Amino acid sequence: GDSVTQMEGPVTLSEEACLTINCTYTATGYPSLFWYVQYPGEGLQLLLKATKADDKGSNKGFEATYRKETTSFHLEKGSVQVSDSAVYFCALSDGANSKLTFGKGITLSVRP
């Protein structure tokens, strides 16, 4: 079945540091890939998505590229801010109305 593997956390960075959160996936078809962010006490918000190979999703300075050859969708940001502190989930979906398969999530803490 489908699965998503995220790097182990938590991650603590200083403000303006560079961020990379690894995500790899296993799927039988051609899934869409997502990054969701969850701020403390809140639900999930879509951060970015990519629907086919080589697509790059971007939002709020975050980027992730759909790499079919390495089955990866790593999240990157060149300069993190304190306000980026949250839990980040990588997820895949294999079609409209299909279930989302989530990674375990990783907590990012950015200190001033």
Place this chain on the structure above:
Amino acid sequence: GAVVSQHPSWVICKSGTSVKIECRSLDFQATTMFWYRQFPKQSLMLMATSNEGSKATYEQGVEKDKFLINHASLTLSTLTVTSAHPEDSSFYICSASPGFSNQPQHFGDGTRLSIL
């Protein structure tokens, strides 16, 4: 952007009480809604998938008589935790999908349920 409203955001009840959580899509019609449960510092666990006008599909290990799901319209799904006990305390999150190809699910802000 698309908005999903979930209510209540926080509820505390005595053991044995039944609790209803509402999930509404505010600016789109949601052919499918999903209900998740999240334990502290863990990922989301899909509980069930509901399609408008039909019975919900429950994931393995989820008691359908315990967690009643109704999706009576294209904008509203409800989750009722029946005869709740302390072990049902958790963070419950709904999401809704407009049903178009490649459109992502949109999540509510979650409901924190505490059973005393």
